[in-house]
Amino acid sequence: MPETYQRADLTVDQQHALLTAARNLGERFAGTFSTETIERFLHTSYDQFAEKAAIPAFLPLLAERFARQRLTALARVEGADDGRPIVLFLCVHNAGRSQMAMGFFQHLAADHAVAWSGGSEFASEINSAAVASMAERGIDISAEFPKPWTEEIIRAADVVVTMGCGDACPVYPGKRYLDWELDDPAGKSTEDVRPIRDEIERRVRALLAELKVPVA
Template sequence: MTDATVYYHQDLSVDQQLALRTAAVRLAREFDGTCGTETIERFLHTSFDQFASLSSVPNFLPLLAERFARQRLHALARVEGKHRDGKPVVLFLCTHNAGRSQIALGWFTHLTGNRAVAWSGGSEPGTEVNPAAVAAMAERGIDITDEYPKPWTDEVVRAADVVITMGCGDACPVFPGTRYENWVLDDPAGWDLDGIRPLRDEIERRVRGLIDQLAIPAN
């Protein structure tokens, strides 16, 4: 690692520098032979920058940056043909990545387990997942408390076999060979638990239909 990497920037705290240095080492070990050091550093750097303008909890920034960089590196490996596990990849996109797409991600992951890969993102990511969405999913035994709003990047979109959009319109890049489907669903921002339950159930119905179309065995 060189002194040009993100964790040596003077505007970062000592704790942030240490956390990012440790994250870079972990990612380098995890993607050894798949992604080069320069790519890993760049993805960690840009992921940190993307969350720095969104997060209100600076201590969590290195963790979020590492998690998002890891997802992006996995996506890049798929795009470049360096990771072939045969699992279909579905990407759920909405505006804030705080309600609809997080509910869809929760259902898809719950129903498919490790038989498929699911990611989510937003065109204008919020600062937290809608608490009512978290509570609504918890009622059905699905925990999405570890999820967080995030943007999407080109490599994540390119790695997906199916991209489901929900209100992000023309903001989503279109790549040849990728299947796109738009779900017309209201944005639940500001809704309470009673209001969000019907949306949760409608998204469940659509996710189950998508799983059937992809011929993925559901739990």
């Protein structure tokens, strides 16, 4: 592992932060992926967020979190299956609907299943009204962040739930898809988001029952 990353587009602090992230991921995926694979996923994840980051100082952390998810997905694709179903929620901005769906899924399923989310044109930050409406239900999604999807994430998912991304949503043969028609919470008040939130909860509960996932 190098002592720093020599990239002209990074500050010294960002280089050191990415080095720390690479070490963290190296420990997590030791024996599963090579250092080269881990660094490639980390750097491509960083580049995906670089143009939209509201706070550049958070970029290495976002890159590490997304690279961790992508590497977990790749391991699943390559045969490291722990038996838990994975559901991927996709919408346009990954700032409202898909984040609320993932929040409900994770809260209800606990460790019995896995939920991921992504957007076709992912936003720079999560919808504040979505955060507030979920907080009313005791679910904190404020630490989540909009993100794109990648091939390995889609391939690893057992079910892909789309919400308004239309033709922009990826289609893989043999993959199970569900399309949920839901209003977009973008620009809406917390009061107006509540009915959307409640409908998402209803659908998530129905999906968990169909997947035979115990609900907390």
